[in-house]
Amino acid sequence: MAALIFSPEYGSYDFGAEHPFSPARVAMTLDLLTQLGHPPTWIEPEPATRDDLLTVHAAAYLDLVEALSEGKSVADAEAWGVGTPDTPVFPGMDLAGRRVVGGTLAAARMVAAGKATRVLQLGGGLHHAQPQRAAGFCVYNDLAVAIKHLTATGACVTYLDIDVHHGDGVQAVFNRDGRVQTISLHESGQYLFPGTGEIHELGEGDGRGLKVNVPLEPFTDGASYLEVFDQVVPRAVAEFGPQVLVVQAGADAHFDDPLADLALTTHDYERLYRRILDLADEQTGGKVIFTLGGGYSLHAASRVWAILYLVLNDLAVPRYIPAAWSQKWQQHLEGRPCATLHDPDAAQALVPQREEIARRNRVVASRLLEALSRYWV
Amino acid sequence: MQVRDIMTTAVLTIGPDATLESVCLLMHERNIRHLPVMEGGRLIGVITDRDVHGATSSLCVEPTPPRGVVRDAMAHPPKTAHPLDPVEDAARTMRALKIGCLPVVDGEALVGIITGIDLLDALLRLTGVDQPTGRLELHLVDRPGELARLTAFISGRQLNIHSILTYPVAGGQVSTVLRVATVETRPLADALRHAGFEVVWPPAKPWQR
Numbered sequence: 107m108a109a110l111i112f113s114p115e116y117g118s119y120d121f122g123a124e125h126p127f128s129p130a131r132v133a134m135t136l137d138l139l140t141q142l143g144h145p146p147t148w149i150e151p152e153p154a155t156r157d158d159l160l161t162v163h164a165a166a167y168l169d170l171v172e173a174l175s176e177g178k179s180v181a182d183a184e185a186w187g188v189g190t191p192d193t194p195v196f197p198g199m200d201l202a203g204r205r206v207v208g209g210t211l212a213a214a215r216m217v218a219a220g221k222a223t224r225v226l227q228l229g230g231g232l233h234h235a236q237p238q239r240a241a242g243f244c245v246y247n248d249l250a251v252a253i254k255h256l257t258a259t260g261a262c263v264t265y266l267d268i269d270v271h272h273g274d275g276v277q278a279v280f281n282r283d284g285r286v287q288t289i290s291l292h293e294s295g296q297y298l299f300p301g302t303g304e305i306h307e308l309g310e311g312d313g314r315g316l317k318v319n320v321p322l323e324p325f326t327d328g329a330s331y332l333e334v335f336d337q338v339v340p341r342a343v344a345e346f347g348p349q350v351l352v353v354q355a356g357a358d359a360h361f362d363d364p365l366a367d368l369a370l371t372t373h374d375y376e377r378l379y380r381r382i383l384d385l386a387d388e389q390t391g392g393k394v395i396f397t398l399g400g401g402y403s404l405h406a407a408s409r410v411w412a413i414l415y416l417v418l419n420d421l422a423v424p425r426y427i428p429a430a431w432s433q434k435w436q437q438h439l440e441g442r443p444c445a446t447l448h449d450p451d452a453a454q455a456l457v458p459q460r461e462e463i464a465r466r467n468r469v470v471a472s473r474l475l476e477a478l479s480r481y482w483v
Numbered sequence: 484m485q486v487r488d489i490m491t492t493a494v495l496t497i498g499p500d501a502t503l504e505s506v507c508l509l510m511h512e513r514n515i516r517h518l519p520v521m522e523g524g525r526l527i528g529v530i531t532d533r534d535v536h537g538a539t540s541s542l543c544v545e546p547t548p549p550r551g552v553v554r555d556a557m558a559h560p561p562k563t564a565h566p567l568d569p570v571e572d573a574a575r576t577m578r579a580l581k582i583g584c585l586p587v588v589d590g591e592a593l594v595g596i597i598t599g600i601d602l603l604d605a606l607l608r609l610t611g612v613d614q615p616t617g618r619l620e621l622h623l624v625d626r627p628g629e630l631a632r633l634t635a636f637i638s639g640r641q642l643n644i645h646s647i648l649t650y651p652v653a654g655g656q657v658s659t660v661l662r663v664a665t666v667e668t669r670p671l672a673d674a675l676r677h678a679g680f681e682v683v684w685p686p687a688k689p690w691q692r
């Protein structure tokens with residue numbers, strides 16, 4: 107069983123109808139679970155306070171977001187990454203951002219206090235936010251604030267980022283921190299935002315050897331993804347020996363995602379989630395926090411996250427989806443109703459050069475392991 | 484522009500058991516500063532003239548005698564590039580690590596080397612990548628107004644272009660690589676395609692054609 111953290115107020119983190127980071131993604135997931143006969147019950151978190159945010163963010167940046175949030179105009183907001191097409195200003199964005207952070211922080215508090223081992227925060231995962239800069243739809247970095255809380259209680263934390271984009275904000279916050287290992291699997295920054303996440307980014311100072319990046323070729327499929335995951339992740343986590351695992355479970359590595367180029371299916375996601383739970387059982391006594399993240403195909407993300415919920419709660423993954431769900435959300439499904447929870451077999455992506463892609467990923471992973479092994483005693 | 488376009492393909496290499504004296508003579512004779520170290524057909528390190536000087540100088544804390552061997556003075560494991568890597572990524576790697584060369588490997592095979600000098604040759608055609616951005620690559624027809632049409636299109640979507648690189652390619656076209664401050668590179672590429680631009684990256688997904 108997993109404790110579920112959620113608030114209907116998360117929906118206020120909304121950049122507008124045309125923006126891909128849509129609250130509908132979570133609403134569709136919850137409704138799907140309800141229609142599948144598993145209506146979720148959740149714990150509603152308090153918004154994070156300004157002091158909570160100050161563990162990660164600069165006071166001047168918080169002042170800026172608060173001012174913009176109240177409708178005041180600020181001259182050079184775009185230099186702070188706010189008011190850009192990716193991360194536009196909206197009224198109340200400060201409180202909306204703090205609500206999201208509050209959820210991930212609540213998950214960290216529950217695990218730190220021994221009140222839960224497995225927690226799903228049905229939101230958050232804003233991994234691009236930097237201490238003094240918004241980026242890529244992310245204003246406040248909920249993951250970094252939650253991890254800071256965990257390390258303040260004395261825990262060592264492994265942060266695992268399966269979003270298709272590099273987890274650059276979280277990596278930057280903990281780049282010199284010897285108590286936090288960050289591992290990000292993502293489409294290579296040579297091709298995709300934010301452009302970082304190369305294998306030579308290994309951390310600095312006390313954090314040297316604890317920042318792990320696995321850049322993947324565009325069109326990487328599930329078989330190659332899971333092969334590289336098995337090659338790198340269990341070994342790296344075992345070498346570090348964390349007490350808690352924090353997982354950013356973005357769903358945008360799915361082949362249907364409109365913003366990226368990897369080719370995972372829902373079946374691959376189910377396998378990936380089971381591997382991560384096994385890893386938590388082996389390394390952290392089961393202590394694991396999952397957040398959401400990217401995932402811009404509403405068709406795919408809602409099903410991927412419903413599967414995440416079912417797997418985390420040790421529930422069977424049903425085959426079919428009630429027709430009423432497709433009807434209710436048809437305006438978000440682009441005229442493509444879903445009959446089954448998993449992708450139909452015919453949807454398996456066929457990439458002509460998949461052998462070459464798998465070979466290149468394998469070489470990257472072995473080069474990475476070679477570099478990391480210098481820091482393993 | 485990719486690493487294979489600027490690398491030196493006739494690569495001089497050395498074995499790990501060669502003496503530092505012989506390396507010094509070879510570097511002087513061929514006027515080079517970097518040598519990939521090969522053992523059993525596999526790249527295992529890189530030795531530079533600075534490594535040799537540092538290892539043998541009497542000013543060094545623990546000098547190696549001139550009869551010392553490459554294995555003891557080389558940098559390893561080697562940092563490498565792939566022939567299909569964009570040049571800007573190779574340059575960023577070298578700057579971040581403050582190293583003067585990258586052996587170029589394809590699988591296990593050493594196929595070339597790039598040095599700081601090769602990158603200086605490319606400097607006028609390249610700019611850095613130091614902000615969170617997405618990569619967009621297009622082929623424009625080589626005639627007046629095409630680049631303006633492209634930047635006007637992007638400006639119309641209120642997007643900031645962080646860097647723009649152009650260079651001529653075959654067929655009377657200009658390859659244009661932009662780094663745009665957005666996560667939404669793919670929708671932007673689709674819109675550009677719809678407006679008649681030839682977008683090389685990101686391409687349409689193979690399973691959606």
